[in-house]
Amino acid sequence: MSGLRDDLRLLRHGRDWRGRSRVPRSAQRWEQPDNGDDFPTAWARTAAAVALRSALQQAMLKPVIWSQTRPVVHGREYLDSVRGPAVFVANHSSHLDTPLILGALPTRITRKLAVGAAADYFFDSRTVAAATTLLFNAFPVERRARRGRSLAAELVDSGWSLLLYPEGSRTVDGWLTGFKLGAAQLCSMKGIPAVPIALRGTFAAMPRGRRWPQPGRPRVSVRIGRPLRIEADETVPEFRIRLVRAVATLWAEDDLGWYGALRAAADDSLALPTGSHSALPTTASGQPAQDDDVASWRRIWEATRPPADDGPRQVWTD
Amino acid sequence: MGRPGFVLDVDERTPPLLMHEGEGFRLERLPLGSRVIYPPESLPGIVDLEGAIRHALLHPHGSDPLPQLLRRGMRLTIVFDDLSLPLPQMRTPDIRQRVIEQVLELAAAAGVDDVELIAANSLHRRMTPAELKRAVGERVFRAFHPDHLRNHDAEDPDDLAHLGTTPHGEDVEINRRAAESDLIVYVNITLTAMNGGSKSVAVGLASYASLRHHHNVHTLRHSRSFNDPPHSAMHQSYDRMADVIGGQVPVFTIETTLNNEPFPTALRFLTRREWEWNLTDQASYLAVKRSNDLATGKLRRRIWQATEAPYGITGVHAGAPTQVHPHTLAAVHHQQLTEVQGQADVAIFGLPYICPYNVNSIMNPILVMSLGLGYFFNLYRGKPIVRQGGVAIFYHPMPHEFHPVHHPSYIDFYELLAETTDPVMLETKYEKQFATDPWYTHLYRTSYAYHGVHPFYMWYWGAHAMQHLADVIFVGGNRSTTARLGFRAASSLADALELARDTVGANPEISYLHAPPMVLADVR
Numbered sequence: 001m002s003g004l005r006d007d008l009r010l011l012r013h014g015r016d017w018r019g020r021s022r023v024p025r026s027a028q029r030w031e032q033p034d035n036g037d038d039f040p041t042a043w044a045r046t047a048a049a050v051a052l053r054s055a056l057q058q059a060m061l062k063p064v065i066w067s068q069t070r071p072v073v074h075g076r077e078y079l080d081s082v083r084g085p086a087v088f089v090a091n092h093s094s095h096l097d098t099p100l101i102l103g104a105l106p107t108r109i110t111r112k113l114a115v116g117a118a119a120d121y122f123f124d125s126r127t128v129a130a131a132t133t134l135l136f137n138a139f140p141v142e143r144r145a146r147r148g149r150s151l152a153a154e155l156v157d158s159g160w161s162l163l164l165y166p167e168g169s170r171t172v173d174g175w176l177t178g179f180k181l182g183a184a185q186l187c188s189m190k191g192i193p194a195v196p197i198a199l200r201g202t203f204a205a206m207p208r209g210r211r212w213p214q215p216g217r218p219r220v221s222v223r224i225g226r227p228l229r230i231e232a233d234e235t236v237p238e239f240r241i242r243l244v245r246a247v248a249t250l251w252a253e254d255d256l257g258w259y260g261a262l263r264a265a266a267d268d269s270l271a272l273p274t275g276s277h278s279a280l281p282t283t284a285s286g287q288p289a290q291d292d293d294v295a296s297w298r299r300i301w302e303a304t305r306p307p308a309d310d311g312p313r314q315v316w317t318d
Numbered sequence: 319m320g321r322p323g324f325v326l327d328v329d330e331r332t333p334p335l336l337m338h339e340g341e342g343f344r345l346e347r348l349p350l351g352s353r354v355i356y357p358p359e360s361l362p363g364i365v366d367l368e369g370a371i372r373h374a375l376l377h378p379h380g381s382d383p384l385p386q387l388l389r390r391g392m393r394l395t396i397v398f399d400d401l402s403l404p405l406p407q408m409r410t411p412d413i414r415q416r417v418i419e420q421v422l423e424l425a426a427a428a429g430v431d432d433v434e435l436i437a438a439n440s441l442h443r444r445m446t447p448a449e450l451k452r453a454v455g456e457r458v459f460r461a462f463h464p465d466h467l468r469n470h471d472a473e474d475p476d477d478l479a480h481l482g483t484t485p486h487g488e489d490v491e492i493n494r495r496a497a498e499s500d501l502i503v504y505v506n507i508t509l510t511a512m513n514g515g516s517k518s519v520a521v522g523l524a525s526y527a528s529l530r531h532h533h534n535v536h537t538l539r540h541s542r543s544f545n546d547p548p549h550s551a552m553h554q555s556y557d558r559m560a561d562v563i564g565g566q567v568p569v570f571t572i573e574t575t576l577n578n579e580p581f582p583t584a585l586r587f588l589t590r591r592e593w594e595w596n597l598t599d600q601a602s603y604l605a606v607k608r609s610n611d612l613a614t615g616k617l618r619r620r621i622w623q624a625t626e627a628p629y630g631i632t633g634v635h636a637g638a639p640t641q642v643h644p645h646t647l648a649a650v651h652h653q654q655l656t657e658v659q660g661q662a663d664v665a666i667f668g669l670p671y672i673c674p675y676n677v678n679s680i681m682n683p684i685l686v687m688s689l690g691l692g693y694f695f696n697l698y699r700g701k702p703i704v705r706q707g708g709v710a711i712f713y714h715p716m717p718h719e720f721h722p723v724h725h726p727s728y729i730d731f732y733e734l735l736a737e738t739t740d741p742v743m744l745e746t747k748y749e750k751q752f753a754t755d756p757w758y759t760h761l762y763r764t765s766y767a768y769h770g771v772h773p774f775y776m777w778y779w780g781a782h783a784m785q786h787l788a789d790v791i792f793v794g795g796n797r798s799t800t801a802r803l804g805f806r807a808a809s810s811l812a813d814a815l816e817l818a819r820d821t822v823g824a825n826p827e828i829s830y831l832h833a834p835p836m837v838l839a840d841v842r
Binding site: 003004007008010011013014015018019021022023024025026027029030032124125126127128 | 328
């Protein structure tokens with residue numbers, strides 16, 4: 001038995017729970033383009049799979065997530081106007097994000113919602129791919145290829161809404177990073193609305209590397225914004241900037257309040273990501289940091305600060 | 319298209335790496351900063367192989383098409399590489415079968431009646447009828463065995479012909495039937511850059527009188543490496559002999575090259591880069607390793623020896639040997655060459671269960687030495703991967719086991735090592751005695767034994783490495799056999815590096831040659 005234990009220990013060394021190893025730096029140049037988009041996902045969009053998924057999400061996923069965290073959902077009313085396919089774009093810092101959004105959206109939307117998932121992460125093992133596809137109706141997104149073959153356009157044509165994380169990956173410091181063009185491009189190409197969603201607190205609750213939320217039911221917020229459509233005279237990059245700004249405004253609501261965030265957006269004083277750099281962290285005073293070159297620990301420090309409790313407004317203050 | 323070979327720098331992200339160790343394997347954590355030389359990924363095999371063979375025979379390099387060389391009433395001898403190629407044995411139909419069948423189709427169409435097929439086993443053991451059938455296929459075997467499909471006998475005075483000497487005074491003595499043929503068609507499999515070319519006929523059909531001119535300590539010490547023919551004294555000798563042969567009998571050669579698929583799908587993890595192992599690969603690793611470790615020695619050997627390689631063929635080239643071989647070498651390099659910058663202080667090699675001389679047999683300690691210090695050490699072009707005065711660390715249990723039928727002279731040779739391990743001393747004092755021993759000769763001719771001199775050649779195979787290295791350590795090696803061979807044993811890599819410390823210091827540069835699959839380090 002000790003032989004088996006030793007073999008297992010060596011085999012597990014440096015691998016995550018899915019058995020994936022990080023790529024040694026000197027091997028990154030030779031990384032193989034993942035062929036996760038070869039994994040069949042059509043079965044997950046059949047009526048039977050939709051019914052099973054709906055049951056799993058409502059009876060299992062949502063109760064578990066809602067029991068481990070304290071989600072607060074705002075802006076669900078903006079979705080009344082969404083009929084037909086739309087692209088939901090959200091910031092991404094945790095594996096909690098997808099279950100939270102699925103739990104926050106109305107069932108009429110989630111039943112026709114497919115989630116873009118990194119091909120090289122979720123689809124390299126068939127077991128993980130099958131589970132992800134069934135539970136989240138995931139489809140593989142090739143995040144490294146410049147113009148990867150993707151199912152997204154076909155899904156929209158078939159009437160499916162999509163949940164995409166245009167940052168491409170979970171952030172390492174909890175702050176917004178730049179959006180890729182794909183989501184804006186898709187909205188432009190198909191003439192469908194984009195719904196911005198901002199998640200706060202998920203980085204603090206379950207950052208990269210954690211497999212379960214922090215104990216103590218950390219508070220998380222899901223803020224849904226008004227659907228946006230590309231204007232006739234707007235280019236795709238401009239629409240992308242509008243999307244980033246919309247998510248950043250929702251994001252800032254936790255610090256600045258609804259009106260304060262709107263004012264900051266109007267004043268153009270919101271902290272936005274630039275290029276590959278994260279947005280500047282908002283300080284405890286509610287103002288974005290001034291210095292462009294903010295140390296990584298400060299970003300993480302601010303991102304893990306427990307969000308203010310959304311309890312009843314205090315009438316009597318000191 | 320497979321990715322090229324590359325050199326990995328072991329960092330904190332690098333998972334434990336696979337290491338062969340005889341009839342087993344393990345994962346090993348290498349020190350940070352070690353370099354690992356990975357072979358290029360396997361190239362796709364030719365899809366229409368029959369078409370490729372036909373094209374090669376009809377459009378040869380430096381020769382008329384084969385049909386024009388065949389005529390009624392001629393003496394045709396088809397010679398093919400023996401059991402030592404490829405490694406492991408390839409899944410049937412063997413490429414030799416495919417080529418020979420097409421050659422015979424053409425010979426039949428031309429009305430050739432006098433056809434003889436000879437396995438170019440030189441001083442290797444004879445192939446059994448079953449092994450011959452496996453290599454050439456059922457139809458050829460039935461049509462020609464036993465009278466016209468046979469092994470070369472390097473000790474049959476009636477079937478040897480002395481063709482003369484080279485300008486360097488080297489005797490050229492080969493199989494008489496082949497030498498007196500109107501045409502020799504040689505069917506080759508080139509697994510490494512040392513195979514094929516002039517070696518095929520000049521070595522495969524030779525006698526001891528001829529072989530001793532290049533299979534000796536001096537030549538092998540000046541073959542750097544013997545996998546780099548332009549810098550190999552051994553290959554220069556082959557070339558001189560091939561010139562003598564070519565002057566007297568026309569040779570039409572068909573050379574084939576393989577891709578890097580030595581293991582079947584169930585053992586796919588053995589050829590994949592470890593950080594790319596998925597759950598299936600990891601489960602396969604665990605299942606195969608545990609079963610393998612729990613199996614008895616005999617069962618384990620039987621299973622490994624029964625493993626068939628799903629090799630794909632990357633090239634088929636035919637024609638005059640000198641014209642064909644450059645194409646073959648280019649194909650081998652395309653599949654196996656990995657560029658490496660600079661030499662290391664310590665080289666690590668994981669030695670697998672098989673070498674050219676233990677197919678369906680036992681890898682005895684002499685063969686382990688020859689595989690490690692001979693074949694693996696010489697898998698370089700330019701310079702060895704380890705510097706002069708460096709240390710080589712091999713992984714192999716090196717059990718004290720010999721096959722009494724296949725390797726009788728090895729058993730006696732092993733006893734000689736108690737007296738000396740110096741190749742020159744062994745060569746001058748004992749080689750002739752073993753080479754001419756009538757009992758060994760009898761066993762070679764009538765049983766399935768390697769020639770009496772063969773263990774000496776194996777020892778010379780490592781002569782260059784022994785001269786180059788300051789120390790040789792076997793991780794997991796049996797202490798007494800390792801000591802008999804003049805090497806040291808260590809129980810773990812950490813211990814081996816500790817032993818090496820006296821020679822290369824506390825922080826040596828380490829290079830690990832990650833093979834098999836085959837890789838040829840192009841050291842700059």
